[in-house]
Amino acid sequence: MSLDELMRQRREKLAQWRALGIEPYAYRFEPTHHAADLLALGAAVTEAPGETVRVAGRLMAIRGHGKAGFAHLLDGSGRIQLYFRADHLGESFRRYELLDVGDWVGVAGSLFRTRTGEITVRVDAVELLAKALRPLPEKWHGLKDPETRFRQRYADLFMNLEVRETFRRRARLTSAMREFLDARGFLEVETPVLQPLYGGAFARPFVTRHHALDMDLYLRISNELYLKRLIVGGLERVYEFSRDFRNEGMDRSHNPEFTMLEFYQAFADVHEMMDVTEALIAGAVERACGTRQATYQGQILDWTPPWPRISMLDAVSDAVGESVRDLDRARLERVAASRGMAARPGTGAGGLLDELFSVLVQPGLVRPCFVVDYPVELSPLARVKRGHPAVVERFEVFAAGMELSNAFSEQNDPEAQARAFEDQGRRREAGDEEAQQMDHDYVRALEYGMPPTGGVGIGIDRLTMLVCDARSIRDVILFPQLRPEEGRAEIDHEADEETAGRAGRGSAT
């Protein structure tokens, strides 16, 4: 039957409710229990009716038997069976007959156990809370189509209950992190999403337009430089769950907007931040999963500290079978070439090392670990390693082959920071769109003096993937980015018209 016809039938029932003098979209209902509470209560129930209970939710199945009927009601806690009888409900049995799968109802009744043993509410009274005009997906196979699941996450959430669990886990993970940081004296802060300069990471930004100021603004790719300004201001320990935006490709581990936890601690270096990070993450994983040994795609990831600490120089040297610890560019280029990896022009020794690392080492980093000793040229915001000026005091956390976290002993020498920005500026001029922009105000802040500081960023979406055994970042973002359903051509057309209507500026790219 066509969707139009199915919806027409439901609208007809809606009219019949109104004909009974009942408003099909109620204003309130007061449940006394959730379904899960009733199942727990019902464990003690035998045959005799117990106290009156009130429960509300969405009808997920109706099984009619003439003058009686069963239904399953789904609420935020789970399912409970309802039993309707004509001789028990009298006149209002008519209400039961007007119910459809998908309707929101509130019922009052008493608990009993059916002949087959299922804890059930014998309904004394039923109220319609909201009529569902649209038919639900099929009861047995459910809603599978990934496109529909992402576009209509509301339907995904009531058809696929494990999806609810994913987002509950995500929330437990972040609240555990907040509690951990709050308990250690960190202050949760909020910094600008709209930034006149973008910095703190290498990425292409989204550009937007402020009409009153007549200027372009960038959606932040990172909040790092703002948090460190707060350290300059003396807040000493700050954190923010930052929605960041990067105008890049999308795949299993990248969504254009994603969530990063960044935290900064005055007087700490990268070594101290490693200890903090592994304690923070291990505790949060334990809270989210109930264990520190979380299964991911068939492998057990053990988050129990301490995690191995691996030097990038050692790891790549081991992988290629000769030492590249001296970061000799000619040697690295030869090693890369021998593995069929063509160095892009302008790539320095550090870039080559990083590429070798990404291909040869990273996929094998299954268990959570720290990678340290990053080449200085890749890290304009970090301090050089004491006694080893070719690398910086930085770590990244990897697990299941995925990068989860990035941290350093923060650069607090304003002149060194200015030189690093200038170096980035030269790369920009050479065509590197992702090179960072000179931020004079940030340098000015450092000129007032920033204490030694350790800073960490953790990719919350990716960590959630690992904790929820999700293969795609789309599974852990409630509304992942998709192209519009109507199709791109139409949208482009509208956008063109709008741009054409504006005075004097094309779109910035």
Add this chain to the structure above:
RNA sequence: GCGCCGCUAGCUCAAUUGGCAGAGCAACUGACUCUUAAUCAGUAGGUUGAAGGUUCGAUUCCUUCGCGGCGCACCA
């Protein structure tokens, strides 16, 4: 951006070499007062993602486009 795969009823899926587009569930009608993928009898439901082409005839073959999935590339 490139490659491969997919898009058929509200949902989940079929359809042989190109030959009348089907099933289950959901819906509707009837029977049924402890069912649970309820059961039984019946009914209805389609612009096969869109446009174009080849053909007597296209869900099927070709082209373009849209959306999605996977992989690669880009990307920390």
